[in-house]
Structures are given as structure tokens and as C-alpha cells.
Amino acid sequence: MTTDGTTSTTGTTLVIGATGTTGGRTAARLTAAGHRVRAASRRATPVAGAEPVAFDWYDPATHAAALDGVDRVYLVPPLGDSEPARVMLPFLQRARAAGTHRAVLLSSSAIPEGGPAVGVVHQALPGLFEQWAVLRPSWFMQNFTGTHAHAQSIREDGTIWTATGSGRVGFVDAEDIAAVAVAALTAEHAPNTDLVLTGPEALGYDDIATILTEVTGRPVVHRRLSYEQLRDRLAAHTPVPFAAMLAGLDRAIAEGAEDRVTDTVQRLTGRPARSFRALLESEPW
Template sequence: MLPFLRRARAAGVRRTVLLSSSAIPEGGPAVGAVHRALPGLFDQWAVLRPSWFMQNFTGPHVHAHSIREEGVVRTATGSGRVAFVDAEDIAAVAVHALTDEQAPNTDLVLTGPQALGYDDIAAIITEVTGRPVVHRNLSYEQLRDRFAARMPTEFAAILAGLDRAIAAGAEDRVTDTVHRLTGRPPRTFRAFLERETPRGG
């Protein structure tokens, strides 16, 4: 990404918005290095650091598959909570960061309006869809090994480690960023499900 961004700057681009993650700080792995470089490359910039996506529970994602096939969500998060955010709210913030007269020139942690545990998530899915769904809590090792059956071991360990961080409280926070930048509150998980899932679907 950095060579591309340097070429963009040389070609006259003056503003950029990076999609990162609430789990990756400035200078952290992967896009964390790009985050650190942006202020030196561009006059106007922003780094979007969203919490976990509500869309993880719909479409082709792992949680969605196990919900449809088994009525189960498996995590190693324990009683840890996450303020899941709708990808449409992330996109709305990105539009403002790209088009407002002045870019934020900072990183923005984006969350939904409530921090929820996966037991809460399973209960809301059950209520909205009418299909029983439960949360099964696994150990870090059990989740890592489940992932390792479908992906490289190193990546499986990283993903399971993210659940372990949630269990320790890493994502238990709610910010006002979506409301502050867009002028409207972020969508709740229940409202997201009601939009995405027909009753009984």
C-alpha cells in the first residue's frame, strides 16, 4: 500500500482515508504501518478503526454459516463485549472524511451504540428471526484448532487471539464517532437484523 500511496501523493492526491481496525493501533501489524505513515504523506487524512462488523452474522461469513446450519455461534470471547458496527455506518463516516471541507486528520474508532456479549447477540438473533440460536464458548485452543482446519495455523492463532482479547475487554467500548460525523446515531444490532433478515429466515 505504501508505494501506491507515495505515487498517489506524487500525482497530486492530497487526502486519503484508510480503513483499518479497532484491534490494530497506529504502528501495529499490517495496516498499522500505513496508519503511522499517513500524516507524513498527506495534508488531509483519516484512519477509520471500526469495531467488529454486524455483517459477520449475515452473508457468507463463518458465524452466519454456523447460525444457519446449526443455530450456534462459537467464540472464545467468554463474557467479553463488542460494540458491533454496521458497515453502512462505516461507509457514511468515510464519505464525510473524504468530502467534508476539512478531513479529521486523526484516527476514528467507530462502534455501534451498544457493547454486547455473544450471549446477547444469540438472544437478539433468536428474537428477531424466530430461530433458536445459542452461543457456545470455546477455549482459545479449541477455537484456534477449529480455524486451523480451514486456514494456515499462524492465521488461525491470530484470529483466535482476537477473541481472547475480546474476552479481556479490548473491545468493550462505545464511541460517539458515527453520530458526531454523520449527524445520526449508529444503527443498533437489532435494527440491522430486522433490515437484513426476514422473520423466520
């Protein structure tokens, strides 16, 4: 057993997106627990305790070295791609042929098996690997504290722009996502299911603005947009199909699609999920 109670693995775990929000945290937790980790990123950025490797979803020439000796893989889809299956499925077939036997995929609570974008990869995963899991986290709490557009607009003018209306979301801490990812990657038996991850409470964006104001002391407000207004706003920085998909996810929130709380973090990690207020109070903003 490792220091965190998970089962030690003899092979190497490939973490794709190892410098990203969940990939970086997952790689750090794995190495801290004594697992061998290959940290994949476009520039082979060093990650403490891990072997860096250059990896680009769109460059198959980088895939063989990333997969060499790997028995488990954490999959973060290519950002901004509305059809990631086109590059992900050939890679996953190659991974299986190379001896990878467990895959943990980062998806979204808003995208079901067989749904758009990464939902196609979700649907294919059980047919490719005997051991697998799909993490379907709700919206990240770090969207309000990192480099996400919400965080940037909060810092610039104290405003959060959404088309969510009064809809609520079970926002989840990226650290909790990483903890579940590690459990799914290293447990003796893979979950072989999809796991919807949320924080301990469902909050509206008005609630988020209030908590930010109270904790940081800086006034923050939520401005409500229509679906069309948000789509056009996003399209100024992202491809139109992806902007439309993102705006559609906000519209689904307004209709109640994300108003739920699950016990997944507690069940897989043995500790409760962290609240948004606790996150803000414990980390620099």
C-alpha cells in the same frame, strides 16, 4: 454542496474493495451524492454510477490505471494478509506521487497505530498525506448476516463459535462505517486522526445469540472455545499466522478490550448509530 451536505470534489475518488462490505456501500453513497467514483476490484465489477477498474494489491501493473486522475482514495487492505504494509506502502507512495492528496484507511478498533498488520500502514499514513483519516470500526454487525463464518455457522447449525468468553463488543453496522467513510473523504477538512466506530451498545456473543433468536425465530447459541481451539479451527481455512492473530483478537475481547461505545457515527454523520436489533428487523436475514 452535494445533496448529503458534504463538499463537492472536483477530482475522482478511488474506492478499493468496491464490491466488499464497506467499499460497496461507500461507493454507492458517493455516487448517489454526485461524486465521481472509480470502483476498484479484481474483476472490474460494475458498480452503479461508478467507473469500474481492475485492481489487485499484489499486481502493481493494475495500479497506474486505478490512480489516474484520483485525488482521494478509500483503502481496504488485502484480506487475509498479516503483513499488508508490504504491498500497501509502495502503492500509497505511488498514489502520493500521482497527485492523490487524501487517504481514508479502513483498519480495526482492535489494532492501534503502529500495531500489527494494518497498524503499520496507519502509522505511515500521516507522513504520506496531508489529509487523511483512519477508520477503526468495531466488529461488523454484518458478520452475523452476510457470508462471514459466523453467519454461515448460524445458518448451518444455529451456533456462533468464539473465544471471547463473556467479553462485550460495540458491534457496528457497515452502513454506518460507509457513512463515516464518505464524511471523511468529502468533508472540506479531513479529520487527520483515527476514528473508533461502534454501534450504540456493547453486546456479548450470548446477547447476539439471544437477539438473533428473538428476531429470526430460529434458536441460536454461543459456544465458547479456548484460544487454542479457535486458532486451530480457523487454521483449517486460513494461513496459520492469520488464524493466530484472529484468535488473539477474540482473546482480547474476553479480556475487555472491545467493551466500549463511541459517538463517532453521530458526530460525523449527524445521526445515531444503528442497533443490532434494528438492523435485523429492517433487513432480510
